[in-house]
Structures are given as C-alpha cells and as structure tokens.
Amino acid sequence: xERMLSIREALWNAVSEELRENxxxxxxxEGVTSKxxxxxxxxxxxxxxxxxxxxxxxxxIVSAGLGASLIGLKPILDLSFDDLVPRAMDEILNQAxxxxxxxxGESKPSMIxxxxxxxxxxxxxxxxxxxLLMRIPGVAVALPSTPSDAxxxxxxxxxxxxxxxxxxxxxxxxxxxxxxNEIKFGTAAIRRKGSDVTLISYGYMILQAQEIANDxxxxxxxxxxxxxxxxxxxxxNTIFDSVKKTGRVITLEGGWRSCGVGAEIxxxxxxxxxxxxxxxxxxxAAEMTHIPTSSALRMKVFPSKEQIIQxxxxxxVSKV
Amino acid sequence: xRDKEKIELLRDMMxxxxxxxxxxxxxxxxxxxxxxxxxxxxEGIMAGVSGALRxxxxxxxxxxxMGRYLSRGGDTKKIMAEIFGKETGVCQGMAGEMLIADKSIxxxxxxxxxxxxxxxxxxxxxxxxxxxxxxxxxxxxxxxGATCNGIFHxxxxxxxxxxxPVLFVxxxxxxxxxxxxxxxxxxxxxxxxxxxxxxxxxxxxxxDVEAVNGVAxxxxxxxxxxxxxxxxxxxTVRLRPHKEGLADNRSxxxxxxxxxxxxxxxxxxxLEDSKxxxxxxxKKLRSxxxxxxxxxxxxxxxxxxxxxxxxxxNLYSEQMSDAFARAANFxxx
Numbered sequence: 001x002e003r004m005l006s007i008r009e010a011l012w013n014a015v016s017e018e019l020r021e022n023x024x025x026x027x028x029x030e031g032v033t034s035k036x037x038x039x040x041x042x043x044x045x046x047x048x049x050x051x052x053x054x055x056x057x058x059x060x061i062v063s064a065g066l067g068a069s070l071i072g073l074k075p076i077l078d079l080s081f082d083d084l085v086p087r088a089m090d091e092i093l094n095q096a097x098x099x100x101x102x103x104x105g106e107s108k109p110s111m112i113x114x115x116x117x118x119x120x121x122x123x124x125x126x127x128x129x130x131x132l133l134m135r136i137p138g139v140a141v142a143l144p145s146t147p148s149d150a151x152x153x154x155x156x157x158x159x160x161x162x163x164x165x166x167x168x169x170x171x172x173x174x175x176x177x178x179x180x181n182e183i184k185f186g187t188a189a190i191r192r193k194g195s196d197v198t199l200i201s202y203g204y205m206i207l208q209a210q211e212i213a214n215d216x217x218x219x220x221x222x223x224x225x226x227x228x229x230x231x232x233x234x235x236x237n238t239i240f241d242s243v244k245k246t247g248r249v250i251t252l253e254g255g256w257r258s259c260g261v262g263a264e265i266x267x268x269x270x271x272x273x274x275x276x277x278x279x280x281x282x283x284x285a286a287e288m289t290h291i292p293t294s295s296a297l298r299m300k301v302f303p304s305k306e307q308i309i310q311x312x313x314x315x316x317v318s319k320v
Numbered sequence: 321x322r323d324k325e326k327i328e329l330l331r332d333m334m335x336x337x338x339x340x341x342x343x344x345x346x347x348x349x350x351x352x353x354x355x356x357x358x359x360x361x362x363e364g365i366m367a368g369v370s371g372a373l374r375x376x377x378x379x380x381x382x383x384x385x386m387g388r389y390l391s392r393g394g395d396t397k398k399i400m401a402e403i404f405g406k407e408t409g410v411c412q413g414m415a416g417e418m419l420i421a422d423k424s425i426x427x428x429x430x431x432x433x434x435x436x437x438x439x440x441x442x443x444x445x446x447x448x449x450x451x452x453x454x455x456x457x458x459x460x461x462x463x464x465g466a467t468c469n470g471i472f473h474x475x476x477x478x479x480x481x482x483x484x485p486v487l488f489v490x491x492x493x494x495x496x497x498x499x500x501x502x503x504x505x506x507x508x509x510x511x512x513x514x515x516x517x518x519x520x521x522x523x524x525x526x527x528d529v530e531a532v533n534g535v536a537x538x539x540x541x542x543x544x545x546x547x548x549x550x551x552x553x554x555x556t557v558r559l560r561p562h563k564e565g566l567a568d569n570r571s572x573x574x575x576x577x578x579x580x581x582x583x584x585x586x587x588x589x590x591l592e593d594s595k596x597x598x599x600x601x602x603k604k605l606r607s608x609x610x611x612x613x614x615x616x617x618x619x620x621x622x623x624x625x626x627x628x629x630x631x632x633x634n635l636y637s638e639q640m641s642d643a644f645a646r647a648a649n650f651x652x653x
Contacts, residue, residue: 026450055481060439060474067380067443067458070428072451075443091471095436099429102419104412104626105634107429138635140643161637185640186647233640236648 004175008168010147011114012040013178014154015076019047022074025158027051028061029078029114058084062091062113066099069111074158076112082167083124085115085133096163097138110161112154117169117203120298123290128203128254131261133165134231140185141231143167145206147176149229152183160185171204186233190242194224196316198242200265201252202228205303209252212308221316231261236268243269247278248315254302257285279318282311321530323596325371329529330591331605332367333584336387338609339396342617343386343403347564351621352403354565356417359387361559362491364583366391368532369459369489369552372540373426378444380437380460381430383418384491388461392425400616406623413626414634428458435469438462438488442475445484445549455544459487459536465496467510473517476551480517485543487536488519488551491526493558498569511553519549526554527583557581 005013019025029035033053036044044051054061058079065075079085085092092113099107120126134141140162144150150168157164159182191206192213201209206227213223224242228235243249249269251262262283269281284303291301340360346352359366362384370391373379381388389399389410402409403417410422418432429440441460448456466472467490479486490510494501507513514521520542524535532554539550557578561568568575579585591597636644 024451055474055477057474057478059471060442060478063436063439063471064443064446064475064478067429067440067445068447069443070423070440071378071444071447073447090433090436091439094433095429095431095440098419099421100636101634102411102415103421103634104409104414104630106411106423107421108637110637140636140640160639162640184646185643233644233647237646 003177005147005151005178006175007144007147007150007172008039008170010151010178011154011166011168012036012043014151014158016040016043016046018155018158019050022158023050024072025050025074025076026068027076027078028054028065030054030056030061030080032078035078035080058087059091062088063095065111065113066091066096066109069109070099070107074110076114078114080116081125082115082117082129083127085129092133092139092165093136097136101138108161109163111163112157113163113165115165115167117167117171119170120291122293127291128286130167130231131253131255131259134234134261135264139163139165139232141165141167142185142229143169143203143231144229145169145172145203145227147174148179149183149189151178152181153185153229155182156185167203169203172207174207183229185230186235188229188235188238189227190224190238191227192223192225194222194246196222196246197248197250197312198224198226198239198246199250199252199312200226200228200239200262202231202261203254205252205254208305208308212305212312216309216312221312223312228261234264239265239269240273243273244276247276249277250282250284250311250315252284252303252308253286255286256288257283258288260285279315282315284308284311321533326530326591326596327601329367329371329533330587330597332370332391333363333529333587334605335390335609336363336366337584338606339386339390339613342613344564346617356403356564357384357562358560358564359384361493361557361578361582362526363387364529364587365489365491365526365532365554365556366461368529368554369461369487369536371533372536373457373459375426376454377456378426378428378441378458380428380441380444380458381420382434382437382462382466383430383432385420385430386417388430389420389422389425389427392427394422394425394427396612396616397619400613400620401623404620404623405625406620407626408619408623412630414630435462435466435471438466438472439475439478441486442479442484445479445486446482448485449482455485457485457487457540457543459489461489461491463496464490464492464494464501464505464510467513468496468504476514476517476519476549479549480519483546483548486549487539487543488549490551490553492553492555494555495558495562497562498567509553511551514551519551521551521553523553523555526556527581527586529583529587556583
C-alpha cells in the first residue's frame with residue numbers, strides 16, 4: 001500500500017526498507033535517535049541497534065563513518081544542518097572523496113552523508129552550500145524536491161558503493177503517495193514541458209519555478225521546468241537537449257551566485273552551444289552576502305518571485 | 321619474551337631502517353625526488369606496537385607510511401614501486417609515500433592531514449565492535465603535533481564513550497616540523513591528555529622496543545576484552561628532518577645527541593652486550609635485508625608508469641562512474 005509521505009519520511013522509509021535486506025546499514029549522528037523518533041518512529045522501533053547517537057563532533061562523525069565503511073558497514077552520517085558541513089570539510093573533501101582514488105581503487109568507501117536544509121533563520125542557519133560540494137571529484141550529490149525522488153534517490157544511494165551526499169530540503173513540506181522505484185543518479189526530471197525558455201533548478205526552488213511557469217502559461221509564455229535532482233552527476237544531456245529546443249536558459253538556486261550551480265551550467269552551455277542560444281543565459285541565485293537575522297531582510301537574499309518572473313519576461317523577448 | 325620474538329622485533333626495525341637508508345641513497349643519486357617523510361628514529365614504536373598486533377588487526381597512519389607498511393608485512397617490491405610512482409605499486413602509483421592503504425595486510429588508511437587517520441581508526445573499531453567475531457583491534461599512528469588538532473580530541477572522546485577497541489599510538493618526537501613541543505603544548509606529556517576523556521594514558525620510552533611492545537600488548541588485551549582505548553605516549557627522537565630537503569633547526573650537536581637514542585642501534589647493542597645474539601646475526605640480517613631492498617629497487621625501476629587513462633579512474637564505483645558517463649555522453653570543450 002502506498003502511503004502519503006513527506007520528503008523526510010520518504011528518506012527514512014527508504015532506509016527502513018533497505019535495512020530489511022542489509023543489516024550493515026547504520027545511522028550515526030548528533031541526537032539522531034530523538035530526531036528519528038520524531039521523523040519516522042517505526043525506523044527506531046524496528047532497528048534500534050542500527051541507530052547510534054554521536055557527540056557534537058561533525059568531523060569525527062564523517063571520518064569515523066569512512067573508517068567503518070572500509071571495514072564493511074554502510075553508514076548514514078546525519079550531520080543535521082547544512083551550515084554544519086564546513087566543520088567536516090577536510091573529512092569530506094580530503095579524506096572520503098579521495099580514499100578510493102589515491103589507493104588506485106584499493107579502498108572502497110561507501111557512505112551517505114545526510115544533510116538537512118533548515119528553514120532560514122540567520123547567517124548560520126538556512127544557507128545552501130550544495131555548490132561547494134558538487135565540484136569535489138569523488139562525491140555524488142543528491143537534492144530531491146519530491147518525496148518520490150527522495151525515496152528513489154535514497155535507495156540508489158544505499159545500493160551504490162560511493163560517497164553520497166544526500167541533502168534533505170526541509171523548506172519543502174509536500175506529502176504525496178511515493179513511488180517505490182529507485183531513481184538513477186544523473187537523471188534530471190522535466191517538471192513542465194515548454195518551448196520558450198528552460199528554467200533549471202532543484203529542491204525547494206523547483207516548486208516556485210513550477211508555480212511561476214503555470215502562471216506565465218496563462219499569459220502565453222511557455223516555460224520548460226527542469227529539476228536536476230542530482231548535482232553530481234549533473235544531467236548535462238537533458239539540459240542541453242532542452243536548451244537546444246528553447247534557445248533560452250535561466251538557472252535558479254538558493255546558494256551563492258559566484259561559482260554556483262548556475263555558474264557551472266551556464267558556462268557549459270556557453271562553451272558548447274553558444275550558437276544555439278537566442279539570448280544570454282541568466283543566473284538567479286543568492287546575493288553575494290550573508291543571511292541577516294532581521295525578518296524584514298532575511299528572505300531578500302534569495303531570488304524573489306518578482307525577479308524570476310521579470311527575468312523570464314526579459315529573456316523571452318531579448319536577442320543575443 | 322622469547323629470543324625468537326626479540327629477533328623478530330630487531331628484524332622488523334632493521335627492515336624499516338635499511339629501506340629508508342636506501343631512500344636517502346636514491347635521493348642522493350637523484351633517482352627519487354626530495355620531500356620524503358622518513359620514520360627514522362620511530363622504528364622502536366612501530367615494531368613494538370606491530371609486534372603486539374595480530375595479522376587480522378588493522379592500522380591507520382599519518383603521512384609517514386613506508387615503515388608501517390613494511391612492519392605490517394607488506395611487500396618491499398610493491399612499496400618501492402609505489403614511491404617510484406609505478407603501476408606495480410601498492411596503490412598503482414597513485415598514493416606515493418603518504419597515502420598508502422592495503423587492506424590485505426590490515427593497513428586501512430593514511431593521510432597527509434596529520435591527524436586525519438585517527439577518527440578513521442575509531443570508526444573502523446566501531447565497525448569491528450559490530451561485525452568482528454575475533455575481537456580485532458585498530459591501532460592508529462600519529463605524531464605529538466597531531467594531538468593539537470581538534471579531530472584528535474573528537475576521536476578520543478568518541479572512542480572512549482563507545483569503549484572502541486583502539487590504540488592511539490603517539491610517536492612523540494618533541495617536534496612539530498621544526499618547533500619544540502614547549503612552544504605549542506602546555507602539558508608536559510601527551511599521555512595526560514587521555515585523562516580528559518577517561519582514557520588510560522601510558523607513557524613509555526619509545527626508543528626501547530621491548531618496553532613499547534609490553535605496553536602495547538597490555539593495551540591490545542584491554543581493547544580486545546572490551547576495556548576500551550589506550551593512548552600510548554611513546555617518546556623518541558626524529559633522526560631526519562621533518563621531510564627530506566627541509567631545513568632542520570637543530571644544531572649538529574643536537575642531532576648527534578639524538579643519534580645516541582637511535583632505537584635500532586640501542587637494541588642491537590642491548591642484544592649483543594647481553595649475548596642474546598651474536599654479531600654475525602646482525603650482519604646476516606643486514607645482508608638479507610639489503611638484498612631484499614636492492615631487488616625491490618630493480619623491480620621498481622623496471623616497472624611501467626601508470627597509463628594516462630588512470631587519471632580519471634577510481635573516483636567512483638563502476639555503477640556511479642557509468643551514471644556520470646551517461647549524464648554527459650559527449651566531450652566537453
């Protein structure tokens with residue numbers, strides 16, 4: 001029986017299903033038993049011995065997970081907030097990401113680093129750092145925007161022997177009947193077919209993009225909405241096919257503009273298919289600043305609905 | 321300790337020493353580049369701890385890996401080929417001297433970031449607690465400088481709270497690159513840092529291989545029986561610069577003083593003076609080990625470099641590599 005699940009429930013549901021087949025899976029994190037008790041209590045009830053609390057030691061959690069995976073466990077390392085990831089950056093970038101490569105394939109790290117994107121509160125709660133992670137060779141990065149994708153990508157992550165960063169976007173509260181199918185890394189989803197402009201995004205921003213696209217359709221602007229689902233690998237084929245068709249592209253993300261997801265995508269498009277563009281690519285992203293705590297300013301850092309609509313309107317009439 | 325075990329310890333130390341002397345020779349002959357990090361002066365600690373481990377136990381390391389690989393029973397040819405950057409090396413020439421791992425001999429991980437192998441050992445020990453039927457243990461090797469890194473403290477705490485079967489082995493040579501310990505550490509010993517985590521700290525003379533072996537055996541036994549980790553603070557001397565080619569701040573006199581504490585020389589003298597071995601044994605060992613290392617040099621030189629296609633290999637599992645290839649099946653400009 002399919003159930004209505006949120007992204008967070010779908011992620012833990014996937015873990016729960018896989019645990020029935022694979023007892024080597026373990027979940028380590030700061031206060032993770034109480035977190036799962038709230039999020040998905042049946043996982044804690046069914047597999048109490050596979051879930052272990054860790055001290056506030058992000059770096060140690062990641063590297064201990066690496067060590068455990070080299071022995072044969074399949075650890076899910078719950079780092080809670082995205083904002084805590086930099087505390088474990090050496091462990092992700094220098095240790096886990098390189099262990100297989102530098103040993104000529106002798107070491108086979110296999111672990112999931114699970115990160116939440118919490119609601120925005122201040123400069124250190126709610127920022128989106130995924131573009132710092134996607135450019136590290138040796139890691140795969142998933143950021144699903146629907147419960148079904150969360151389920152499918154978590155299953156794929158548990159079934160591959162790699163270092164996977166699974167980002168749970170807690171800005172999204174949608175529930176849906178989840179499909180139990182695994183989703184392959186590097187496969188973007190076209191959320192809305194369109195012919196005038198390709199709007200590329202992922203995570204929460206995709207919901208906004210879809211809403212805007214539906215509104216603009218009423219005014220005769222036909223937007224194709226592309227959900228990346230995984231940032232590494234990036235589904236370049238689908239991006240290029242879409243842009244070939246529309247000739248126009250806008251990227252939309254909640255992370256910093258400079259060297260961001262959009263920067264990478266727009267560069268690849270310019271390098272490889274400049275002659276097929278009808279207007280210059282546009283990057284919509286967070287301003288190059290930090291998130292102020294004042295509720296009056298907090299959300300001004302991110303691209304607004306008005307900005308997105310304006311960019312789309314401008315690009316569909318402009319020419320290279 | 322039986323004579324046979326003593327000779328094993330001696331042989332282990334001499335094997336590391338002769339290998340590293342050969343590296344110095346190869347650097348002089350410009351067969352190898354500068355920058356190697358030798359273990360010279362730490363052999364008593366390596367051999368002493370290694371001698372307390374079983375074959376199915378594991379180790380992790382900092383950047384000084386070559387002696388550890390040999391001490392765990394690694395193949396001299398494969399490590400020599402590795403540091404020559406050849407495809408026949410332990411890690412196909414991709415690791416070089418500082419990033420070696422070879423699970424088949426229990427060498428799980430090593431890292432240039434000097435403290436980074438410590439939490440990896442703790443995680444491995446937590447996994448063994450869960451999976452091992454033989455009470456295996458993990459020993460991690462690092463220097464005294466690394467105990468100033470936050471990850472050392474995080475790892476000690478995680479190991480302690482879980483009673484993880486780990487030996488934290490500090491090769492305490494009193495130097496952080498070129499700077500004396502009193503300038504960067506406020507305690508007199510590394511061992512006392514253990515008490516902050518409820519871990520047993522043992523200080524031992526690291527130039528005395530038998531003393532190290534004794535302490536390590538007790539620590540291993542404690543770990544196997546669920547008694548948790550031990551921090552072994554083994555004091556010793558570093559007989560070479562931090563890395564070959566880097567200036568050493570010590571005066572010639574100071575270095576001469578340090579050589580008086582050479583753990584290999586001290587052990588040979590001890591065994592010969594007490595007539596536990598005769599001089600011919602050391603000569604015999606030396607010539608055997610020299611032959612082994614010379615053969616390894618020939619092997620390394622005759623081996624091929626890895627192919628250029630290796631540049632992009634082993635970043636991901638086969639499955640994930642395919643996903644990357646499928647997602648962008650064209651040549652980027």
